[in-house]
Amino acid sequence: MxxxxxxxxxxxxxxxxxxxxxxxxxxxxxxxxxxxxxxxxxxxxxxxxxxxxxxxxxxxxxxxxxxxxxxxxxxxxxxxxxxxxxxxxxxxxxxxxxxxxxxxxxxxxxxxxxxxxxxxxxxxxxxxxxxxxxxxxxxxxxxxxxxxxxxxxxxxxxxxxxGDQSKEDPVNxxxxxxxxxxxxxxxxxxxxxxxxxxxxxxxxxxDKKARHRSFAPGQKVLVMLPTSDSKLLAKWQGPFEVLRKTGPTTYQVSTPGLQRGSRVLHVNLLKEWVPRKENETEVLLIHRVEEEEEVNDYLPSVTSSVLDLSHLTSEQQSQVTPLITSDIFQECPGHTTLVEHSIVLKPDAVVKRMSYRIPERFRVELKEEMDLMLSLGIIQPSTSEWCNPVVLVP
The missing domain is CATH 3.30.420.10 (Ribonuclease H-like superfamily/Ribonuclease H)
Structure with a gap:
């Protein structure tokens, strides 16, 4: 029902x-x-x-x-x-x-x-x-x-x-x-x-796509739960602790901080939580953002001008220090005239990609980047029929 x-x-x-x-x-x-x-x-x-x-x-x-x-x-x-x-x-x-x-x-x-x-x-x-x-x-x-x-x-x-069929003889x-x-x-x-x-x-x-999963009491897991009354806004939350196994495919999970202190959930709504290493965010250059993760977690943060080189050996520090103190690395991008190249376009072929809206929280950053590149001469206004949408990468 x-x-x-x-x-x-x-x-x-x-x-x-x-x-x-x-x-x-x-x-x-x-x-x-x-x-x-x-x-x-x-x-x-x-x-x-x-x-x-x-x-x-x-x-x-x-x-x-x-x-x-x-x-x-x-x-x-x-x-x-x-x-x-x-x-x-x-x-x-x-x-x-x-x-x-x-x-x-x-x-x-x-x-x-x-x-x-x-x-x-x-x-x-x-x-x-x-x-x-x-x-x-x-x-x-x-x-x-x-x-x-x-x-x-x-x-x-x-x-x-x-067509009409003859009626059968009545039975008792x-x-x-x-x-x-x-x-x-x-x-x-x-x-x-x-x-x-x-x-x-x-x-x-x-069974071709199914995978057997099981969790032990005390194990940390992520739980798929709605963030509000709408089921469409569900995302992985946690980590939470598994209390006990209540059935062949159900587990009781402790959910402190939510409306109920514990929930009985199907195994399909649980996945193992793997903690990150402490220095993972320092050495990771590219991270694939999962569908349920927040983009804001990977926006660049303000870092100190003094770099910590303690993880390098003394010889490596001596090699890196001249590069940091020189003008090789600049805050603003530049351009060179030493090398030029041409882009050969197919005749009578116009590539026009469908544009889409930029999220409101990125509008300010986009305008600042465009104004900066215009002032540096990296880009210039164009009325060409060739166009591609802007892709912002946090």
Missing amino acids: DVVGPVEKSKSGNRFMLVITDYATRYPEVFPLKTVKAKHVASSLIQLFSRVGFPQEILTDQGTNFMSTLLKQVYKLLGIRSMRTTPYHPQTDGLTERFNQTLKQMLRKFVNDTGSDWDQWLPYLLFAYREVPQASTGFSPFELLYGHDVRGPLTLLRNAWE IISFVLHMRDKLQQMSELAQSHMAAAQKRQKVWF
Whole structure:
């Protein structure tokens, strides 16, 4: 069970979708909701249970509506075991997450320009989805749930092609029930075998890129967590200490300074922390900035005019000192006229790269550099059609 939204507000005032999928039959159910409060979720569950019965387990994320006292009381009353996914790891409930993507893609093809009629299309789209056989089971969700082919759009199309067929002879109720029970048992066994084969194929593809990782209590790790309420702003934070292993793929990590003192996280959200050496920043000339790292950490800092040469031998210091005291190294760049070269351009070919905006925090530095190079005669204004964007390297 999962909640999709908020989406475009419909004419009925609905802004959320409660999506429920059955792992055994792949049968989906979607309830449009105005709010995702626990009482509305519980009401939708009762509507579903009145048609298909009570489940043994329900898997959800750790949303406040799913973790409420009201739903816990409903689960206890109906004998349902509540299961939770680890935070920020939607792969645990991959079946529902994948159906959410399919549902959104289907809705985009039918909603109006404003998207305010999305809740009116849900019954039609769900009917079409339930009638199509699933690759993992080999049967349609309708057929696995009810034990026979449901007369839907595909059945109507087939009848139109084949024409009206003669009706079969009626059978008594006992024969029908026995036949239905045998058919359900055969379909269940076939579906389980097909599902096992599909999962085996999926595991082979997953294992090609998967890497086994494990952490010991007391080990330092980096944790992928959102910096705010938005999941899109997640980045590696830490280092934090691993407290204990709570499951095959989950660890309890101490997170001091955050909202909660400790969290239970999936191993995919953890990576080993390797401390840097003390003199690494002094000898490193080029550092590849990772996607999640801050660029400001590598901006040049103001250094002292007196260089520390204590790490060199006395002979090396004597060789370096004349270079430092001479005019070889200057603060401003220069240019030479001793060597000239020409750039041969292809005729009738203009190279024009698409320009892009410079970050606001670099605007001042960019203007200072351009003014300096203009004053030194290194560059000059140009109206040529040839152009390339400026690339600032901290």
